[in-house]
Amino acid sequence: MLLPVSSLDDSFDDRKVFKMKKWTFSIAMVILLYVGRRANAQLSNKFKVCAKFGTYNECQQLDRTNEIECKKNFHSVDCLINVNSGASSFGSVTAEEALLANPFLQNVVVLGEYRSEPYLDDSVFQTVVLVKSTYSGGFSGLSGARYCHPGFKYDLEVTDFLLKEFELQLFNSTSLNLCNAETTTSTLVEKHVKTLADFFGPSCRPGPLTEDVSFNQQLKESYPSLCELCSDNCAPFTDQLFMSSLICLTQKNGDVAVSSLNSVRNFFNISDNKDKAQNYRYLCKNGTVTTLDNPCVWSKQPWDLLIANNDIKDTLLPQVKVWLQSHSISEGGSYSAGSPLSPTSRESLISVLMPEDRKFKKIKFFDNPVNLTTYLSGLRNVSTATEAVQCGTTVNWCTVSNAEQEKCNWLAQAGANRGIQPIVNCVQATDKLSCISQIYNGVVDVVDIDTNFGYLARRNGLSALAFAETVTRNLTTVLIVVKSNTTDINIEGLKDKKGCFPEYAGIEWLAFANKIRPRSTCDLEVVVRDFVGDSCMPGAHSNDRRPVSNGYDSKLCGLCQVNPANQGSTATTCNTDSTNLFYGNEGALRCLQSTGEFAVISKNNYNVDPNEFRVLCANGSLALYTGFNVDQNCALTVVINSEVIVKNSNPKIKDLSIAIFEFERWFGQDSRKPFELFNQFNSTWDLLFKDSTPGLDSAQSQNQYVTNYKNQVSAVCSTSLSTKTAASLLTIFLAILSVRLNF
Known part of the structure; x- marks a missing residue:
């Protein structure tokens, strides 16, 4: 029933009007807060793509569209760590990056593979070993054989581990004892080379035996049989790496060759070589032999991968299939379940996931995402760093924090995957002074120190293994x-x-x-x-x-x-x-x-x-x-501003130097590398090395600023011996004095 106007006016005095306005305002605020929270929830639930350095412009464009959020990373290791934790939803990684992350991350799945035409093989390449058809199997019977190897050169995809896999299996399957090899330098690299030279006959194993130029020349001169079948001064084959060993096998009367499956197929499909195929068999990793029409492979190199966080894989996969449909080569699977992106977002996302330097631009999606470890186990054996240690020799690296210890463990695995010896073993101390003391006492081998500690290092009988390269x-x-x-x-x-x-x-x-x-x-x-x-x-x-x-x-x-x-x-x-x-x-x-x-x-x-x-x-x-x-x-x-130090009397000093400069070559300043030694790790700066380090100089460097530094620390002499050294000398002196007095 309507009230009279006079009654209405009387009923709504100023206080009631204020209360109603206040109540209405409260309702409005609740609605606004609810809408805001819903909007924030939707925003926070956006999928986050992992963007690596070099794609930040595209990432910025993607952020502007408000459809997918970009998570910027300096390099791929951080991308993998973020996907594993859920800080990022998905991203692209190379095969070597995935292999590196495998022992550390359990919450990453593979959504698909980046493929090249004709999209048939399940891997980029597959390594094989060929022998003559008359060979009955096993490894001991290869003693004195003419060995053909594709050779070593700088290649981010064909690692030394893959190129040495046959040799390591040979050592493990015969009476060869790598660790007992009597060599001039007692380094692992010379033990490896000498064992091969003693076992095989005239061979061709081209390319550098080590990155140390002078030591490489010394090894070439000491073990010439490993280059006897080579031409071009034992230089690495510059094109079609795996073909070179097949040429050696067929033209130099080789007995055993390391190659790839596709190279073998292509080589024997050439008209001039077709009649030669019947003369060869595959040697399998277990020592058996098979015919060329029934190949057995040693290891497979994975494709680059599209990865995601395991917890959101089921909701993400349909979306990604729609977003990247124009680049998909998948058979079957639904493309209608996901929501499309705007054209601008789609193009920006494609640029983030498939930048210009990415070799393969097509994706084969899996209908059911596969755990990363499960996926990789079907392609090759991935040994942990601990399992890869040879002859008990390690680079015992001193770290000073949990974050640095973690980065060091990743470095150890990166070195093992690459095939670098010795393997890194990470030992955590409290600070750099403690590291200096532990190097002096033989507990650890190396650490990178600020030159601020250079005087103290010399006072403890330590010296530089390498210096930081110099830029302004x-x-x-x-x-x-x-x-x-x-x-x-x-x-x-x-x-x-x-x-x-x-x-x-x-x-x-x-x-x-x-x-x-x-x-x-x-x-x-x-x-x-x-x-x-x-x-x-x-x-x-x-x-x-x-x-x-x-x-x-x-x-x-x-x-x-x-x-x-x-x-x-x-x-x-x-x-x-x-x-x-x-x-x-x-x-x-x-x-x-x-x-x-x-x-x-x-x-x-x-x-x-x-x-x-x-x-x-x-x-x-x-x-x-x-x-x-x-x-x-x-x-x-x-x-x-920094140097890598070592104890002068360390018997492993040559091994340590070889490893340090191998790390620099393979993990130095280059965003394409699977691990970056001189860059932040897991969003933390200056771990193991200063992030400003461009590279390393040898201990013999004549750089002006290295020379200046050497001049500064050269004043450290016997009158400034450490307390430990002085105490040791005093003890010896007193002991001698006591003996003479008693006598």
Whole structure:
């Protein structure tokens, strides 16, 4: 019933109107929140494609369409890890990337294979071994045989593991003992080569035997029989890799050859070779032989793969089939269950999944996605890094965090998949100083250190196995700085003044010590102690940084101050961490601002006003202008920023060097490689190496900045032996003295 107008007006006073408006507003807000949450839910439920470096422009276009979300990755390992965790829904990976990830990831499935025409084979290629038709089988009977091998060259797809698989099976199936081979260098690579040369007769195994050029030449000269059947100075065959061994087999009267199944078929289909086919058989991995019309393969190289997270495979597969229908070669399967993309999104997605450098552009979808491990097991045996160790020889690599340990384990597997020996074994320590100590004690073999630790490494009898290559962004420039209003001072005038250093025995400390020391003295610790006044040198109290025999001088930490955010007294502990307000380069500048009279730092962009400081040049003059922007002639030194160190007396040092440079060649700076040694891993920076590292230089490098660094650490001498070494010598001396006294 309608109320009278007067009654209506009386019923709705201002308070009631306000309550109604408030109630209506609340309802509206609930609706808006519900709609917003639904929209966010839909947004968060979008499939996320894994985009790799080089496809970011297409990825940006895809993001703009709001249909599929792009998850950017620096390289494919991160893509695989993200798909496994669900951070990404799907993506494309190469065969070698999939093989690398296999031991680590359990939640990845294969949606399909990238194929090439005519789409028939289940793999890119399949390795086989041919013998003469008169051969009855087994491996021992090949002793003295003429061995034909396709050879080694730089190839990201045909790995050394595949090319050496027959040889490793030969060693395992006969009385050959690789590990007992008596060689000049005792390296694994020479043991392998010598064992082959002793077992086979005249052979052709072309290409480099190792990436070490001088060592390769030495091996070629020591074992010439492995090149006796080759032409072109035993150089690798430049085209159609697997055909070369078949030419050797048929034209050089070979007895056994490693090749591929397609190469064998194509070779014996040539009219001139058809009548030769009856003279050969396949040698199987179990030692049996089969006819050419009944091939047995050793390993299959997978196709590149379209992968997805296992948890969403059933909802994703119908969608992807529709999105990529124009590139599909699948037989059967439904294409109507998924929703189509807009033309812009479809083209952008195709560009992300199939960039220009991808060899194969067609996809064979599986009706039922297959677990990655199950898929790969049908193609070849994938050994873990531990299973691939030869003769018990490993590169024991020191790591300093869980993230670094994980990357190291992936490196070990990448090396095993590639066929690099020795295999990496990852050993976790607490920090780089601990790694230095463990290398000295023989617990580990190598670690990459900041050159800040170079002095301490030399004091422990360690040296460089390799140096970081040098580019502008990869240099450490050491400067002496004073306050901007300082006048009329030179380096000699710093005597007894208050000094601020990033840390004790670091590269800044070392460069300063070398500048002030008399040329006849190499006890840098005494030189610095006697030169400075009260100072802050974080770590000066630590036995790991400073021999106990020198004693602890409190003035080396006299200026250090506790960080207000922490409790405790850094004046007595002098920590090399954030509890010390003056730790590190910025800390040294704060020290100079607060209480010091000079600081020694590495040039960089710091969160300070550079106009408060002036550089005191190496020649003793003050820079004309304030700030840190001076040329290299003004600096105390300009050096590389990292090196791989090893104990000088390590008997594996040649093996270690070979492995390190093999890693650089196969896993260095190149986005096409299955593993990137000098790049972030699992979204974490600077693991194992600095991400700015472009490559490695040999320990014999004559690079200007390497030479500068060598000159800095060359002052370390017997008067600066580590506490451990000094204690050992003292023990020996006392023992001898005791014997003589008793006598």
